[in-house]
Amino acid sequence: MPATKFSCPDGQEIPISGCLEDGCRCGTRCMFLPTLRAVAQSSDRKLDEPSVTELLTGTREVFLKKTKDYAINPEDALYALQGQGIHGIHEKHIDGDILAEVRLKDGTTSGKFDLYGQLLDEDTGTLGDLKVTSSYKLMRALGYYKKSVPTGEFYKTGAKKGQPKYRQELFTDGVRYVMDWALQLNYYRILLEQQGFEVKRMFIQAICRDGSLRIAAERGIDRNVYIIPINKISDQWLIRYFKHKAKALKEAIATGEIPKLCSVRERWHDKKCQSYCDVADYCDHGQAIKQAMIKKAG
Ligand code: SF4
Ligand code: SF4
Incomplete structure (x- = not known):
C-alpha cells in the first residue's frame, strides 16, 4: 500500500489525493x-x-508500510528523489x-542494479551502485x-x-561500516551471476550531499564523490539471509500478524523509531520510544 496522507509543514495531515487533486489546504503549496x-509515486509499496x-x-x-494507511512528510522524501534523479541522469549516458x-x-x-560493465577501467565485470549520502555516513563507510588524544x-x-588537555583527532584506519551497501550489492551480484554475467568487482560511487559544509571537512570528507570498494559476501550466507527475511514478510502478510521487532541495526539503534520511521x-x-522522548523533553 502506498502512503495515503501527506504531513503538512504545520503538522496537519491531508489525503495525498486531496492535496494533489483539490489543491493545497493552506492556499500556497509547500513545494511545486x-x-x-514524484514524492507520492516514490512511496508506493506493493x-x-x-x-x-x-x-x-x-x-x-x-509489513506496516505494505498494509497500513500512513502519512509521509514530503520534505523527508526529497533526498530519495535526489538519488532517483542521479539514476535518471546516468541512464542517459550509457x-x-x-x-x-x-x-x-x-x-x-x-x-x-544501477550499472554493470566497463565502469572504471578495461574490466567488463564491474558492478556499480550510485548513492547520494551524508558526510556522516561516508565517514563511517570509509x-x-x-578520538580524543592528549x-x-x-x-x-x-x-x-x-589535568591533561585533549583534542579530537581524525583517524582513517577504522572499521568500514558498509553492511547494508554490501548486502544489497552482493545480492545484485548473485542475480547477475544467475543470468550468466561474471561480476569481478563491486563498487559504490557515493556522492556527498553536504560536501561543501564545514562539518563534512571536520569528518575528513574533502571530496564530493568517493568510489568505495565492496567485498564479496558468501553466497550461501546471503541466500539464507534473504530467504529468511522474505519468508518472514510473506508469512506476516498472509496471516496479518505483526512481525517481530526490527533488529537493532535495522532500527538504527532506535534513532529510526524516534524520528525516521513513517x-x-x-x-x-x-x-x-516516542513516549520516552516526550517524557524526557518535558
Ligand atoms: S501542498 Fe504541502 S502544505 Fe499544501 S496540502 Fe499539500 S502537503 Fe500540505
Ligand atoms: S523502525 Fe522502529 S518504529 Fe519502525 S517498525 Fe521498526 S521497530 Fe517499529
Whole structure:
C-alpha cells in the first residue's frame, strides 16, 4: 500500500489525493506540484514479491508500510528523489559496454542494479551502485573516526588544574561500516551471476550531499564523490539471509500478524523509531520510544 496522507509543514495531515487533486489546504503549496507528485509515486509499496531493498529494511517496518494507511512528510522524501534523479541522469549516458537499471529476479526477491560493465577501467565485470549520502555516513563507510588524544599540555588554572588537555583527532584506519551497501550489492551480484554475467568487482560511487559544509571537512570528507570498494559476501550466507527475511514478510502478510521487532541495526539503534520511521505510530516499540522522548523533553 502506498502512503495515503501527506504531513503538512504545520503538522496537519491531508489525503495525498486531496492535496494533489483539490489543491493545497493552506492556499500556497509547500513545494511545486510535480515534486509532490514524484514524492507520492516514490512511496508506493506493493504487496507482491519483496525487492532487495525492502528485504534490507526491518520486516516489521516493511509489513506496516505494505498494509497500513500512513502519512509521509514530503520534505523527508526529497533526498530519495535526489538519488532517483542521479539514476535518471546516468541512464542517459550509457553505451554498449554498460548495462543500467535492469530488474532481475529469482525465487526469493527482485532487484534493479544501477550499472554493470566497463565502469572504471578495461574490466567488463564491474558492478556499480550510485548513492547520494551524508558526510556522516561516508565517514563511517570509509572507516574514518574521531578520538580524543592528549595535546601534551595541562590546565594551569580552574577545576581541571593539573589535568591533561585533549583534542579530537581524525583517524582513517577504522572499521568500514558498509553492511547494508554490501548486502544489497552482493545480492545484485548473485542475480547477475544467475543470468550468466561474471561480476569481478563491486563498487559504490557515493556522492556527498553536504560536501561543501564545514562539518563534512571536520569528518575528513574533502571530496564530493568517493568510489568505495565492496567485498564479496558468501553466497550461501546471503541466500539464507534473504530467504529468511522474505519468508518472514510473506508469512506476516498472509496471516496479518505483526512481525517481530526490527533488529537493532535495522532500527538504527532506535534513532529510526524516534524520528525516521513513517509507521512508528503502528508499532508498540515506536510508540514507547516516542513516549520516552516526550517524557524526557518535558
Ligand atoms: S501542498 Fe504541502 S502544505 Fe499544501 S496540502 Fe499539500 S502537503 Fe500540505
Ligand atoms: S518504529 Fe522502529 S521497530 Fe517499529 S517498525 Fe519502525 S523502525 Fe521498526
